[in-house]
Amino acid sequence: MANNSEKPWVELGLTDYEYNLIKDILGREPNFVELNVFSAMWSEHCSYKSSKNVLKTFPTEGPQVLQGPGENAGVVDIGDGLAIAFKVESHNSPSAVEPYQGAATGVGGIIRDIFTMGARPIALLNSLRFGALNSPKSRWLFEEVVSGIAGYGNSIGVPTVGGEVYFHPSYENNPLVNAMCVGLLKHEDLAKGVASGVGNPVMIVGAKTGRDGIHGASFSSEDLGATEEKRPTVQAGDPFMEKLLMEACLELIKTGNVVGMQDMGAAGLTSSSCEMASRGNSGIEMDVALVPRREEGMTPYEILLSESQERMLVVPQKGMEEEVKKIFNKWGLEAVVIGRVTDDGIWRVKEGDQIVAEIPAKGLTDMCPVYDPEAQRNLVMDKIQNCDLIDLAEPKDYNQVLLDLLGRPTIASKEWVYEQYDYLGGINTVIPPGSSAAVIRIKGTNKGVALTVDCNSRYVYLDPYQGAMIAVSEAARNLVCSGAKPLAITNCLNFGNPEKPEIFWHFKEAVRGMGDACRELNTPVTGGNVSMFNETRGEAVLPTPVVGMVGLVEDISKVCTNSFKNEGDLVILLGENTDELGGSEYLAMFHGLEAGRPPHLDLAKEKALQQLTLELIAKNYAKSAQDISEGGLSVALAECCIKGNIGVDINLEDKIRPSALLFGEGQSRIIISATKENLDRIKELAFEYHVPFSLIGKVGGNQLTINGSEFTVSLPIFDIIDRYKGAIPCTMNN
Numbered sequence: 218m219a220n221n222s223e224k225p226w227v228e229l230g231l232t233d234y235e236y237n238l239i240k241d242i243l244g245r246e247p248n249f250v251e252l253n254v255f256s257a258m259w260s261e262h263c264s265y266k267s268s269k270n271v272l273k274t275f276p277t278e279g280p281q282v283l284q285g286p287g288e289n290a291g292v293v294d295i296g297d298g299l300a301i302a303f304k305v306e307s308h309n310s311p312s313a314v315e316p317y318q319g320a321a322t323g324v325g326g327i328i329r330d331i332f333t334m335g336a337r338p339i340a341l342l343n344s345l346r347f348g349a350l351n352s353p354k355s356r357w358l359f360e361e362v363v364s365g366i367a368g369y370g371n372s373i374g375v376p377t378v379g380g381e382v383y384f385h386p387s388y389e390n391n392p393l394v395n396a397m398c399v400g401l402l403k404h405e406d407l408a409k410g411v412a413s414g415v416g417n418p419v420m421i422v423g424a425k426t427g428r429d430g431i432h433g434a435s436f437s438s439e440d441l442g443a444t445e446e447k448r449p450t451v452q453a454g455d456p457f458m459e460k461l462l463m464e465a466c467l468e469l470i471k472t473g474n475v476v477g478m479q480d481m482g483a484a485g486l487t488s489s490s491c492e493m494a495s496r497g498n499s500g501i502e503m504d505v506a507l508v509p510r511r512e513e514g515m516t517p518y519e520i521l522l523s524e525s526q527e528r529m530l531v532v533p534q535k536g537m538e539e540e541v542k543k544i545f546n547k548w549g550l551e552a553v554v555i556g557r558v559t560d561d562g563i564w565r566v567k568e569g570d571q572i573v574a575e576i577p578a579k580g581l582t583d584m585c586p587v588y589d590p591e592a593q594r595n596l597v598m599d600k601i602q603n604c605d606l607i608d609l610a611e612p613k614d615y616n617q618v619l620l621d622l623l624g625r626p627t628i629a630s631k632e633w634v635y636e637q638y639d640y641l642g643g644i645n646t647v648i649p650p651g652s653s654a655a656v657i658r659i660k661g662t663n664k665g666v667a668l669t670v671d672c673n674s675r676y677v678y679l680d681p682y683q684g685a686m687i688a689v690s691e692a693a694r695n696l697v698c699s700g701a702k703p704l705a706i707t708n709c710l711n712f713g714n715p716e717k718p719e720i721f722w723h724f725k726e727a728v729r730g731m732g733d734a735c736r737e738l739n740t741p742v743t744g745g746n747v748s749m750f751n752e753t754r755g756e757a758v759l760p761t762p763v764v765g766m767v768g769l770v771e772d773i774s775k776v777c778t779n780s781f782k783n784e785g786d787l788v789i790l791l792g793e794n795t796d797e798l799g800g801s802e803y804l805a806m807f808h809g810l811e812a813g814r815p816p817h818l819d820l821a822k823e824k825a826l827q828q829l830t831l832e833l834i835a836k837n838y839a840k841s842a843q844d845i846s847e848g849g850l851s852v853a854l855a856e857c858c859i860k861g862n863i864g865v866d867i868n869l870e871d872k873i874r875p876s877a878l879l880f881g882e883g884q885s886r887i888i889i890s891a892t893k894e895n896l897d898r899i900k901e902l903a904f905e906y907h908v909p910f911s912l913i914g915k916v917g918g919n920q921l922t923i924n925g926s927e928f929t930v931s932l933p934i935f936d937i938i939d940r941y942k943g944a945i946p947c948t949m950n951n
Contacts, residue, residue, distance in 0.1 A: 229256035235586060242580040250518050250566070251574045257484040257522055258491065258581040261749045267715040268747045269587050271725055275732050275742040281704050282741055287496075289330040289410050289480060290400075291743020293705045295769050298404050299659065301666055302336035305344070305397035305709045305765040307748035312365075312394040315451035316358045320365030320394050322454040325526050327398040328375060329480035332463045333529065335408040335470045336400025339643065340657050341370050343380040343396050344670045344709070344763045348389030350626045350948050355384070358392045360949065366396070367637040372456035373463070377638035378646055379655035379668055384626045385675070390753040395709040395746075397670055397765040401659065408470050410479035412490070412532045412558050413497035417476055419490065419556035420538070422545050423462045424527040425511035426486070429453060431522045458527040458550075465548040466529060472544075474537040481528040487521045487581075489530040490556075491564045494578035500563040501578065503556030517566060517573040532558060592725050593718035602679060604812035606798050611876055615930050618807060620940045622848045622880065623855060625802060629944035630859075651860065652778045653698035653844060656770060665770035667701030673847065674759035676815035679800045681723045683815050685730035685762050687884060690823050691846055692766040693738050697827045698842035698887060700777045700834040701768030703738060706731075708745040708764055713757025715749050723760040731762060737820040738827070740766060777834045779843035780860030781890050786840055786916040788865060789899060792826055792886035793909040794850065796873040802847045803880035818884045822908075826885050829906040838899050839889040849880040851923060851930060853888055855937050858921050864934050867914035867923040875928040890916055 226236040229252065239247055239255050247255065261267060277285040283300055284292035290304035308323025324341060331338045343366055348355035359382075370377045375398070412419065429452045469475055477497065479489040486508070494501040505520045515523075531552070533541050538554055545552035559565070564581060566574040577584070612618045622628055635650040647665055648656035654669040671692040677684030693703040708731065713720040735742055745765075751758045770776055781788075798804050799813025833839040841861070845853045850869075858865055871878050891899055896912070903910035921937055923930040 226252060229253060230260060231256055235259060238586060242577060242584060250521065251576055253518055254487050254521060254574060254576065254581065257487055259585045263483055263488055264585040265747050266585055267588050267590050267749065268724065270589055271728050274728060276736045277741050277743065279739065279741045282743060283407065286742065286744040288744065289333050291705065291707055292334060292407060293743065293767065295664060295666065297662060300402050300404055301767055302331050302334040302400040302402060303397065303707055303765065303767050304330050304744055305395055305670065305707045305763060306330065306746040307709050307711060308394045308396060309391065309711065309748055309751055311451045312362055312392055313390065316361035317365040318451050318453050320362040321369040322452045322526055323394055323396040324366055324369040325454045325456065325459050326480065326482050327396040328373065328459065329529065331398045331400035332466055333408065333410065333478045333480050334400065334402065335406035336402035337467060338375045338398050338400045339645065340399045340655065340668055341375050341377040341397065342668055342670050342765065344672065345380065345382045346388040346393035346761060347384050349386050350384050352389060355389060356949060362392065362394055363634050363637055369454055369456045371639040373460045374642050376640045376642035376646055378640045378657065379650050379670065381670055382631055382634060383674065385759060387758045391751050391758045393711050393751065393758065393761055395763050399666065399668055399767060406470055408475055408478050410493050411477040411497040412493035412501055413499050414476055414535065414558055415560045417532050417535045417558045418538050418554045419501055419503060419558065420531045420533065420541060420552055421508055421555050422529050422531050422552040423550055424455065424458050424525060425509045426520055426523050426528065427511045427525045428515065428519055428523060429525055431519055452524050452526050454526045461548045461550055462527050462529065465545045465550055469541060469544050472540065474534045474540060475531065476534060477532040479530045481530060483524065485522055485524045491578050491581040493530065493532065494564055495582040500559035500561045500565065501556055502559050502565040504567045504569065505573065506569050507553060507555040509551050509553055517568050521566065590715050590721045591718040592722040594722050595719040601812050602814050604810065606813045609808055611874065612807060615875065615879060615928050616932055618880065619851050619855065619930055619932065620936065621806060622802060622852055623937055623941040624944040625806060626945055626948065628802060628848050628852060630942045632942060633945040633949060647773060647776055648699055648778060653695040653842065654701065656699055656776050658773055663772050665773040665776060667696045667699045667768040667770055669695040670763055670765045671695065672761055672763045674761040675811055676800045677727055677760045677762060680814050681726035681760060682730035683818060685727040686734040686818050686820065687815060688762060688764045689731055689734035689738065689740065690818060690884065691844065692764045693740060693827055694844040694887065696766060696768035697830050698777060698779065698844050700775050701770045702831060703740045703766055703768045705743045706735060706740050706764050706766045707743055708762060709748065711748045711751050711758065711761040711763065713750065713752040720757060727760060727762045734820060737824060775835060775837065777839060777842050778860065779857055780841055781857045781863050781865060781916045782840045782861060784917040786890040787893055787896060787912060788867065788914040788916060789889050789891060790886060790911040790913050791829060791889060791903060791908050794871045794873065794878055795881065795883035796877045797881045797883050798877050801849065801880060801882045803849065803876065816883045823885045825906045826887060826908050829902060829908045830887050832902060833889065833899060838891055838895045841890045843888045845886040845888065846882060849882050851879040854923065855921055857888060858934055859938050859941055862934065863916060864918035864920045865914055865916050866918065869913060869923065869925045875925055878925060879923065879930065
C-alpha cells in the first residue's frame with residue numbers, strides 16, 4: 218500500500234478514482250501545476266460535487282427571474298426596466314483562522330459578485346453564528362468578525378442594513394460568516410461571466426497578485442481540526458482599492474464593450490478563467506508571466522491559485538484593449554492583457570514560451586465527478602424528536618422567564634453589532650436594522666426593496682425538512698411585515714462533512730423543505746453557496762441553511778415597521794396560538810433541552826396569512842406588523858413595545874399551557890396594531906382569507922402586561938428595554 222507521499226494527489230484532497238479520471242481527461246499524467254489546479258477546482262468548495270444533484274431539485278424559474286443559478290449572482294426584475302442582483306456566500310474557514318480579514322474579504326468578495334453582473338451594490342447583510350457568548354474565544358471571534366465587516370463595508374460606502382446573529386456551542390470552533398450583497402441595475406447593463414469570441418483579449422484588472430490565500434478553496438473543503446498544518450495565509454482586503462475597481466468595472470460595462478467579466482474568488486485566476494471559458498464553450502490561453510505581481514519570484518502555481526483580493530478577469534471585444542486600459546488608468550488601476558479566447562476548448566497556461574498547464578476547460582468544471590453520498594437518518598433523532606414535552610414543569614415566575622429570554626444573546630438587541638455599521642450610507646435606507654426587514658429606496662421611483670436573512674438552525678437540526686421550510690417562510694413573513702411582496706431567494710447551505718450519512722441526510726431534507734416552501738410562496742432560488750465540512754475534529758456545527766430573500770415595495774410611502782405607534786391602538790393577532798414548545802429558545806434556556814419537533818408549518822395557511830398582511834399594509838389598515846419567532850408571543854410583544862417605547866395591555870383567552878402560550882414558537886402568526894376605526898375592515902379581510910383573527914389588547918401606558926387565565930406578566934417598559942438592549946454590551950464589556 219503506497220503512502221501519501223507516493224500519492225501527492227491524496228495530500229491535495231483527491232481520491233485515487235479522481236486521479237485516474239484526471240489522467241483519462243488529459244490522456245497522460247498531470248504535472249505539478251495541473252494536479253494542484255484540479256485539486257482546487259474539484260474541491261467541494263468549488264465543484265459542489267457532493268451537492269450538485271440535490272441542488273437541481275430547487276425551483277429556479279419564474280416571470281420575475283432574469284438570471285438564475287450558474288452565474289455570479291441571481292437577478293430579478295422589479296419593473297420599469299430595473300432589476301436587483303443578489304447573492305449570499307460563506308467565508309467560514311478564513312474567519313475561523315483570521316476573523317477580521319476573513320470577514321472583511323467575505324464582504325469584498327460578495328460585493329464583486331454583484332458588480333460583475335453590472336449592478337451597483339446598494340446594500341449588505343450578514344448571517345453570523347458563534348459559540349456561547351460566555352466563551353472568551355467566541356467573544357473574540359464575534360468582536361473581530363463584526364469589526365471586519367464594518368471596516369470593509371463602511372470604507373467602500375455600501376450600507377450594511379440587516380442580518381442576524383445566533384449563538385450556540387456548536388459554532389465555538391467553527392463560526393459561520395455568511396455575507397449577502399444586493400445591487401441595482403438596468404436590464405440592458407446585465408453582464409455575465411463568459412469568455413467567447415475567438416481572439417478576444419483576456420485581461421486582468423485591479424490589484425496585483427500576491428501569495429495570500431493559495432489553496433484556500435481546498436482548505437475550505439476540509440475539517441478545520443485536521444488541517445492545522447495546511448492553513449493558508451488568509452487574504453487581506455483593501456476596501457479603497459475595491460471602491461476604485463467597482464467604479465471602473467461599472468463604467469466599463471456601460472460602454473457595451475464587455476463580453477464577460479468574472480470575480481477572482483476561490484481558486485483565483487484558475488477558477489475565473491476556466492469557468493468563463495467553460496460557460497462560453499471556448500478555450501483560453503494565458504501567459505502568467507504577464508500577470509502583475511507584488512511579490513518576487515512567484516511561480517506559475519502560486520500565480521494561478523493565489524486568492525489575492527480586488528482582482529477581476531475581463532474579456533472585452535477585440536480592439537478595445539486600449540479603451541479598457543484608459544478607463545482603469547483613470548481610476549488608478551492596472552489593466553493588463555494576459556491572454557486571449559481560443560476555439561479549441563483548452564485552458565492553456567504558459568510562462569513565456571513554456572507551456573505550464575494544458576487542460577480541457579470543461580475538464581475542470583463540467584467533467585468533475587458528481588457524487589450521491591449516502592444519506593441516512595440518525596436513529597438518535599427518534600429519541601430527540603419524541604422527547605416528552607407535555608409534562609414539563611411550568612415556571613413559577615413568568616416575568617423572570619421573559620426577562621431572561623430578552624437577555625439571551627440570540628434574542629437580545631443586536632444594536633451593539635449594527636451600530637458599528639454605516640447602515641445609512643447612500644441615504645437610501647428607509648427602514649434600518651432592528652425591524653422585521655430592512656428597506657432600501659430605489660432612487661427615481663416610488664419603489665423600495667426589502668431585504669432579510671433568516672435561519673433557525675436548531676429547528677433544522679431537529680427536523681431538517683420542516684426547519685428549512687420555516688427558514689423560507691420566516692424570511693417571507695419578515696418582508697411582508699415591512700410591506701414587501703417576496704420575490705426570490707438566495708441561500709448559503711452550511712453543513713458538516715457530507716461523507717457522513719447523517720450529515721448528508723440533513724442536507725437533502727433541508728433542500729427538499731426549502732424547495733417546497735419556495736414553490737408554494739413563489740420565491741424561486743436564484744443561486745447561492747454550499748459550504749460543507751464545517752466541523753472541527755469531527756464535531757459539526759448545527760445544520761444551517763441560511764435564506765437571503767428580497768422583496769418589492771411598490772409604494773415606499775406605505776412601508777411598515779414593528780413598533781407600536783400610538784396610545785389606544787388595538788393589538789390584533791393574525792393566525793392562532795398553538796401548544797408547541799419543541800425547538801424553542803425557552804425550552805433550551807429553562808429546561809436545558811434541545812428536543813421535540815420544531816413548530817408545525819402549514820404552507821397554505823402561511824401563504825394566506827402573508828397575502829392578508831400585505832393587503833392590510835397596502836390599505837394602511839395596519840400601523841405596525843411583527844412576526845412571531847424566537848421567544849414566542851411574549852418576546853414579539855416586548856419587541857413591539859421596545860421599538861415604540863410604549864406599553865401594551867394584552868388579554869389572552871387561549872386554553873393552552875401558559876409556557877406554550879407565552880414562549881412557544883408556533884408558526885404563521887403576525888401581530889399588527891390598528892386604529893379602532895379599521896377593526897371591522899380588518900376582520901372582514903381576515904375572514905375572506907380564512908385567517909384566524911383575535912383582538913388581544915390595546916397599546917398604551919408604560920407597562921407590558923399580558924393576562925391569561927392562569928398567569929399574569931407585568932413588567933415596566935424600562936426593565937424590558939434595559940435587559941433587551943444591555944445583554945450583549947454587558948457581556949462584551951465584561
